[in-house]
Amino acid sequence: AQSVTQLGSHVSVSEGALVLLRCNYSSSVPPYLFWYVQYPNQGLQLLLKYTSAATLVKGINGFEAEFKKSETSFHLTKPSAHMSDAAEYFCAVSESPSGTYKYIFGTGTRLKVLA
């Protein structure tokens, strides 16, 4: 069975500050991990994904995440927050990189960016 835990349902950062959103996973098989962003009343947009290639994954909008097997973590970071980054962020895990298998989502972290 797979699961995802996102620590911190709400995170606030100042504009220009480092963004760190935490994600820990549990999986009995090699995991494939994803970060999605959701703006109000919209669907999900993929930020980045880990599919067993490089452990440091770079995504869109300046985000990146590092897969750490020893810590079972896949935390999302961005060096400098922008007001437009305010949104809900979801971490997800899957048993397959192909997209044909179900994703298990974490409970989400709402990011607030302060001016």
Add this chain to the structure above:
Amino acid sequence: GAVVSQHPSRVICKSGTSVKIECRSLDFQATTMFWYRQFPKQSLMLMATSNEGSKATYEQGVEKDKFLINHASLTLSTLTVTSAHPEDSSFYICSANHRSYNEQFFGPGTRLTVL
């Protein structure tokens, strides 16, 4: 490419009526589509996996007779909420697997309100 649409975006219905939600992959064929529901300020919960030409696979606790899923073509899956009740009010999101990208692409969601 890789656009997924949902129709309608919002629907309000009376208790006891049935509502159909469409999910279309606009520029690609999707052998597998997924249906999620999301309650306010909560995560996405997978309801079912829909494979073209075969019966959907429902997650534990999801009533298959209440949430009818049809995946009649490689570009269309439908979710019908039968005899809807206020507790069925939610945000329903579909996703479609794009084989070339090896990932799921998400629709913009449908907000269902049952009065």
